[in-house]
Amino acid sequence: NAGVxxxxxxxxxxTGQSMTLQCAQDxxxxxxxxxxxxxxxxxxxxxxSVGAGITDQGEVPxxxxxSRSTTEDFPLRxxxxxxxxxxxYFCASSPTGGNYNEQFFGPGTRLxxx
Amino acid sequence: xxxxxxxxxxxxxxxxxxxxxxxHSTISxxxxxxxxxxxxxxxxxxxxxxxxxxxNNRMASLAIAEDRKSSTLxxxxxxxxxxxxxxxxxxxxxxxxxxxxxxxxxNP
Numbered sequence: 001n002a003g004v005x006x007x008x009x010x011x012x013x014x015t016g017q018s019m020t021l022q023c024a025q026d027x028x029x030x031x032x033x034x035x036x037x038x039x040x041x042x043x044x045x046x047x048x049s050v051g052a053g054i055t056d057q058g059e060v061p062x063x064x065x066x067s068r069s070t071t072e073d074f075p076l077r078x079x080x081x082x083x084x085x086x087x088x089y090f091c092a093s094s095p096t097g098g099n100y101n102e103q104f105f106g107p108g109t110r111l112x113x114x
Numbered sequence: 115x116x117x118x119x120x121x122x123x124x125x126x127x128x129x130x131x132x133x134x135x136x137x138h139s140t141i142s143x144x145x146x147x148x149x150x151x152x153x154x155x156x157x158x159x160x161x162x163x164x165x166x167x168x169x170n171n172r173m174a175s176l177a178i179a180e181d182r183k184s185s186t187l188x189x190x191x192x193x194x195x196x197x198x199x200x201x202x203x204x205x206x207x208x209x210x211x212x213x214x215x216x217x218x219x220x221n222p
Binding site for chain 1: 146148150156157158159160163165201205208209210211212213214215
């Protein structure tokens with residue numbers, strides 16, 4: 001299994017540009033989520049999904065959209081990038097069925113917005 | 115959703131045991147305690163989790179207080195590769211809520 005994969009690894013945007021961060025997993029996990037991590041901080045939840053067609057907001061959803069059309073993929077869209085969205089973005093997945101399941105994290109996408 | 119409380123940093127010597135404390139005074143009956151660690155420039159990595167009983171796995175042990183308001187992650191013999199930020203997290207409704215974690219430094 002490749003686990004959780006994220007593309008791209010690095011991205012530089014100008015203010016106002018839009019882009020999509022890709023996340024895929026091959027473990028047939030129902031639960032997927034997106035986090036952002038700012039320097040010296042813990043991860044903060046942006047959006048999550050408990051299955052195809054179901055998404056919900058996390059702690060910091062403003063400026064981001066998600067959709068979940070398949071079990072495998074959970075893309076994160078930045079509608080109009082702002083410097084405040086400069087961060088490292090992590091995608092994670094886990095089976096549902098209980099709070100005892102571990103989450104598997106991808107390697108991250110480092111985004112800079114100028 | 116209250117987060118957990120951990121010391122900002124701790125230091126250990128190689129091959130000695132490390133006890134990383136965590137307070138989670140607002141935990142509810144169905145919240146699991148999870149520990150993850152994050153090595154530099156990597157995504158978080160699962161370490162261990164528990165509900166009420168002490169737990170052991172190949173990486174670490176987790177000791178949970180009887181009232182569940184605190185827990186301790188135990189690394190039995192720290193190595194240089196254990197140097198990382200360790201996060202103590204309540205998992206509730208599938209979601210993980212991260213705090214700032216404890217930066218563990220391991221001295222050779």
